[in-house]
Amino acid sequence: MSFNKRKRIIVIGFDGASWDFLDPWIAEGSLPTFRYLIQNGVKGCLESTIPPVTFPAWRCYSSGKNPGKLGVYGFTKFYPNALRVRVCNSTYFKSRDVWDYLGRAGLKVAIIDMPGTYPPKKVNGIMVSETPFPTNDYVYPTEFRKTLKKINYKDFYEFEQLFLIAKRGKILKDILEVIKSRFRLLNVLLEDSSYSFIHLTIFPTDAIAHYLWNSEESLEIWKVIDMELKSIIQKINISNKKAKNYLFIISDHGMRLYKETFYLNTWLWKKGYLVLKKRKTFKLICNHLFKMIVINILKAFPHLSPYLKKILANSNILRTIGSLIFSPIEVISQNIDKRSKAIATSGGIYIINEKDKNLRKKLAIEIAEKLRHFKGRYGKVMRCVYLKEDIYKGPYLNEAPDVVYVASNEYDIKYSLSFKIFGGKHRWIATHKPEGIFIAYGYNIKKGVILSPKIKIYDIAPTILHIFGVPIPKDMDGRVLKEIIEEKSDIFKRKKS
Numbered sequence: 001m002s003f004n005k006r007k008r009i010i011v012i013g014f015d016g017a018s019w020d021f022l023d024p025w026i027a028e029g030s031l032p033t034f035r036y037l038i039q040n041g042v043k044g045c046l047e048s049t050i051p052p053v054t055f056p057a058w059r060c061y062s063s064g065k066n067p068g069k070l071g072v073y074g075f076t077k078f079y080p081n082a083l084r085v086r087v088c089n090s091t092y093f094k095s096r097d098v099w100d101y102l103g104r105a106g107l108k109v110a111i112i113d114m115p116g117t118y119p120p121k122k123v124n125g126i127m128v129s130e131t132p133f134p135t136n137d138y139v140y141p142t143e144f145r146k147t148l149k150k151i152n153y154k155d156f157y158e159f160e161q162l163f164l165i166a167k168r169g170k171i172l173k174d175i176l177e178v179i180k181s182r183f184r185l186l187n188v189l190l191e192d193s194s195y196s197f198i199h200l201t202i203f204p205t206d207a208i209a210h211y212l213w214n215s216e217e218s219l220e221i222w223k224v225i226d227m228e229l230k231s232i233i234q235k236i237n238i239s240n241k242k243a244k245n246y247l248f249i250i251s252d253h254g255m256r257l258y259k260e261t262f263y264l265n266t267w268l269w270k271k272g273y274l275v276l277k278k279r280k281t282f283k284l285i286c287n288h289l290f291k292m293i294v295i296n297i298l299k300a301f302p303h304l305s306p307y308l309k310k311i312l313a314n315s316n317i318l319r320t321i322g323s324l325i326f327s328p329i330e331v332i333s334q335n336i337d338k339r340s341k342a343i344a345t346s347g348g349i350y351i352i353n354e355k356d357k358n359l360r361k362k363l364a365i366e367i368a369e370k371l372r373h374f375k376g377r378y379g380k381v382m383r384c385v386y387l388k389e390d391i392y393k394g395p396y397l398n399e400a401p402d403v404v405y406v407a408s409n410e411y412d413i414k415y416s417l418s419f420k421i422f423g424g425k426h427r428w429i430a431t432h433k434p435e436g437i438f439i440a441y442g443y444n445i446k447k448g449v450i451l452s453p454k455i456k457i458y459d460i461a462p463t464i465l466h467i468f469g470v471p472i473p474k475d476m477d478g479r480v481l482k483e484i485i486e487e488k489s490d491i492f493k494r495k496k497s
């Protein structure tokens, strides 16, 4: 009988994917598989975490929990007492994930290339983690590396560096190779009916959106993705005879254009909340200017000879610039004066050098209020500003930045120190926004439905557990997305486990 059929859930995540550029392409018929999925499934807008950043967003999806229960609020973790910054990895996330619960229920799982999973953890199946640097220990179990080798899995690529120094043609070729190798692995796993849950993240789509937005080159890549999805769906439709297949397509956050850069630490500095050691301010600003000059030269002269680019890539100059691009907070925090009251990091603003809890809160309220009303030439700089306790809850709330925000549509926020609070566009064309993509397709999933209220990134994990009939832990923040399920089906009628 049909309800005794096996179930399989496939989640494909496109980092930074946004309806802003996908919708027009779907409408003009350039992405026929996306159109098919929307016509035969449910489309929605998936709201990310605040702030909408890759770390912790992916792990918020997989845990079904807000960052206050994970202890991660950005790519880096800031320790306000020591004024130290550490780059986060999978061990910083203090929660179980949906695949742990599925594994415990005896279901076999596969997790591929999801940011925030390196170093890989033991799972009931395989985990091929996303690596921030070239390494061999990114696979659990180690033997699975043989399979990866066989299918020529491309494990590591530095996309950011690539966009700055490589030729466009080479970038696209390399990115396509990475994407195709991810789908090759997904196809191999789909052939093996023992996997009940497969998650795949396509990470390069984030860099593509940042640097190429909706250009022809970007569309070329998405057309290849659309073709790959077509063959996945064919496989799913065939195997539906044996199993109930569910496909979710999601993104960790959306993407949008912006007009100006808002230098938040410069704002804190000019408002007197951030004080730098004497003589260090000039040095820090020079570092920032030097970085901007080199980036602009590289942007302005795309035909700069490959030879020169090679020299730059191998020189200390570029490596220094690289370190400044990725860790301005580290540089600033090392040059901070004791009188400083606040510093902004990629997760939000931390109140520092203030031991009294009430005074700390008072300062946070004061800064939040000023930031909320601060305007640039395009109007309010922030779309919303919160105190940490307004949006996070959980055992790691005390580690959260005191003030958290989302920039308004005209601005992107950067953290290096500049002479001016505002600047033109930096190296990206587009930046993150909370509204990501969501598609559900498959057995007992409604057809041709467009969800109007936003759904949350925390809702996916409990929905997956509900479909499998695995109990949903009480501390998950999300809810089961019953509105995507056909009302006549057993999974709709079934009470929450």
Ligand SMILES: [Zn+2]
Binding pocket: 015, 016, 053, 054, 055, 206, 252, 253
């Ligand atoms: Zn992302």
